Amino acid sequence: MELEVKSYQLTLAGAPMRDRFESAPTFAAFLAGAQSNTDLWTTMYKLARVPDSIVDRVRSLPSKVRLLVLNEDWCGDAVNTVPPLAKLASLVPEKVDLRILGRDANPDLMDAHLTGTSRAIPVVIVLDENHVERGWWGPRPRELQAWTIGPGKALEKAERYREIRRWYARDRALTTLDEVVSLMELAATKLEETKSPATGRAVQIIDS
Numbered sequence: 001m002e003l004e005v006k007s008y009q010l011t012l013a014g015a016p017m018r019d020r021f022e023s024a025p026t027f028a029a030f031l032a033g034a035q036s037n038t039d040l041w042t043t044m045y046k047l048a049r050v051p052d053s054i055v056d057r058v059r060s061l062p063s064k065v066r067l068l069v070l071n072e073d074w075c076g077d078a079v080n081t082v083p084p085l086a087k088l089a090s091l092v093p094e095k096v097d098l099r100i101l102g103r104d105a106n107p108d109l110m111d112a113h114l115t116g117t118s119r120a121i122p123v124v125i126v127l128d129e130n131h132v133e134r135g136w137w138g139p140r141p142r143e144l145q146a147w148t149i150g151p152g153k154a155l156e157k158a159e160r161y162r163e164i165r166r167w168y169a170r171d172r173a174l175t176t177l178d179e180v181v182s183l184m185e186l187a188a189t190k191l192e193e194t195k196s197p198a199t200g201r202a203v204q205i206i207d208s
Contacts, residue, residue, distance in 0.1 A: 018131040020106075021068050024099035027086035034073040041073065045083040050091055054177050057185065058092045065184050066127035067098040070110055070138075076161065077140055078122040084173035085124065085180060096184075115139055124180055126187050134187035141175040144168075 025033070027045075034041055067085065071078045082100075089098040103110050103121050113123045113136050120139035128134050140148065144167050152160045 017127070017133075020101070021066055021099055021127060021131055024068065024101045027082070027089070027098055027100060030071070030073075030100040036074040037079055038073075040079055041083065044079055045086060048084040048087040048173065050084065050088045050177060051174070054088065054181055055091050057181050058088065058095050061095050061184060061188050063129045063188060064095055064097065065188070066131065067096060067180075068125040068127055069098065069100050070103045070106065070113065070121050070123040070125070071100050072103050072121060075121050076165070080165075080168040081140075081173060081176045082122055084177055088177060088181075113138070126183055128187065134190065135183050137180050137183050140164075141171070141179055143175065144171075 031038075031041055031045070067089065069078075069082055069085070071082060086098055089096040101109065103119060103123075109125070110119050110121075110123070113125065114120075115138070123136055123138035125136045126134045139145070144164065147167075148160070148164065152163060155163065
């Protein structure tokens with residue numbers, strides 16, 4: 001997984017992307033409507049701890065960031081990574097607004113954020129103050145993803161997923177938090193660099 005910053009708006013440019021984000025459920029609303037792993041989602045959020053250093057980095061962002069998460073309540077990776085990000089958003093609401101969208105209900109967004117050819121989740125889409133996408137993260141922390149598609153493939157599926165759960169338990173979401181916040185910082189830096197001195201408005205850049 002690479003921490004790439006991109007500036008594009010898919011087929012949902014401008015107001016439609018804004019509307020989709022604003023109408024998406026908050027994490028609390030997602031929890032209230034969860035059908036699978038309800039207790040686990042709630043427990044993971046209660047147990048989530050965000051280091052002060054991470055909170056300080058987010059407080060230092062020059063502008064507010066929107067995190068739009070593609071997710072499903074049955075996803076084992078998501079239940080380990082999304083609650084800590086939601087906890088971070090609750091600690092610095094002036095800098096982070098996090099919303100949840102279902103993967104299966106939003107195939108256009110999902111198909112624009114594939115891992116190879118896979119609709120792997122969670123996907124955390126970073127939107128700027130104008131609801132323009134600046135980058136995305138997912139579906140796992142870089143180290144774990146490399147193991148999963150590398151040495152981990154030699155294991156039987158059940159054992160592979162046991163090892164993934166052990167990795168998450170050891171890491172306590174610290175890598176997820178660091179990688180997503182690093183992406184937010186990089187996106188914010190690129191946004192500041194592309195602002196017109198005359199108007200302060202962002203200049204759209206499409207990366208090849």
